[in-house]
Amino acid sequence: MREVMTKSMARNIFYGGSLFFIVIFVGLAIHSHIYIVETSTNKATLTASVERGKRIWEEKACVNCHTILGEGAYYAPELGNVMTRWGVVDDPEAAFDVMKSWMDAQPTGVEGRRQMPQFHLTDEEVRNLTDFLLWTNTIRTQEWPPNDAG
Ligand code: HEC
Incomplete structure (x- = not known):
C-alpha cells in the first residue's frame, strides 16, 4: 500500500x-x-379562523415575549400548550371566555409579576387567536414540552 x-x-x-x-x-x-x-399537521381542522389567528399572532408580535412550540422569546410563558394548561381543549367556548378575560385584564399591574400589554383586540380577533392556540395545541410535537408549564 x-x-x-x-x-x-x-x-x-x-x-x-x-x-x-x-x-x-x-x-x-x-x-x-x-x-x-x-x-x-392536522389539516382537516385548519380553518380560516386559525389562519387569521396566526396572522394576528404575527402582527402583534406575541412571539417577542412568548414562545410557541419552543420558538420565540423566553420572557413569558410557552403558549403552544396553554389550552391544555387552562383545561379547555375540548370546549372552544370556554377557551374563548378564558382568553377574552385574560386579554381584557392586561396589564394586571400585579406587583412582582411580569406585565403583558393591552392589545385592544376585538372579540373576533380574540376568537381567532383562541382558535389558533387551540389548533396549535393539536400539533403532534412528539410529547414536547415535557411538562404542562412548557
Ligand atoms: C411585552 C411582552 C408580551 C407580549 C408582547 C405578549 N405577552 Fe402574553 N404574557 C406576557 C407575560 C409577562 C405573561 C404572564 C403574565 C402573568 O402571569 O401575570 C403573559 C401571559 C399570557 C397568557 C397566559 C399564559 C398562561 O400560561 O396562563 C396568554 C394566553 C398570552 N399571554 C397571550 C398573548 C398573546 C395572544 C399575545 C399577542 C397578541 C401576547 N400574549 C403578547 C407578556 C407578553
Whole structure:
C-alpha cells in the first residue's frame, strides 16, 4: 500500500465525502418536510379562523415575549400548550371566555409579576387567536414540552 496520499485521492475523498453528506442532508430535509406536512399537521381542522389567528399572532408580535412550540422569546410563558394548561381543549367556548378575560385584564399591574400589554383586540380577533392556540395545541410535537408549564 502507498504511504502518501496523491492529489487525486484527496480530491476523490473530498468530492465523494461531500456528495455522501449532501445526499444524507437532502434525504433528511425531505423526510422532515413530509413528517411535518403529513404526520404532525392536522389539516382537516385548519380553518380560516386559525389562519387569521396566526396572522394576528404575527402582527402583534406575541412571539417577542412568548414562545410557541419552543420558538420565540423566553420572557413569558410557552403558549403552544396553554389550552391544555387552562383545561379547555375540548370546549372552544370556554377557551374563548378564558382568553377574552385574560386579554381584557392586561396589564394586571400585579406587583412582582411580569406585565403583558393591552392589545385592544376585538372579540373576533380574540376568537381567532383562541382558535389558533387551540389548533396549535393539536400539533403532534412528539410529547414536547415535557411538562404542562412548557
Ligand atoms: C411585552 C411582552 C408580551 C407580549 C408582547 C405578549 N405577552 Fe402574553 N404574557 C406576557 C407575560 C409577562 C405573561 C404572564 C403574565 C402573568 O402571569 O401575570 C403573559 C401571559 C399570557 C397568557 C397566559 C399564559 C398562561 O400560561 O396562563 C396568554 C394566553 C398570552 N399571554 C397571550 C398573548 C398573546 C395572544 C399575545 C399577542 C397578541 C401576547 N400574549 C403578547 C407578556 C407578553
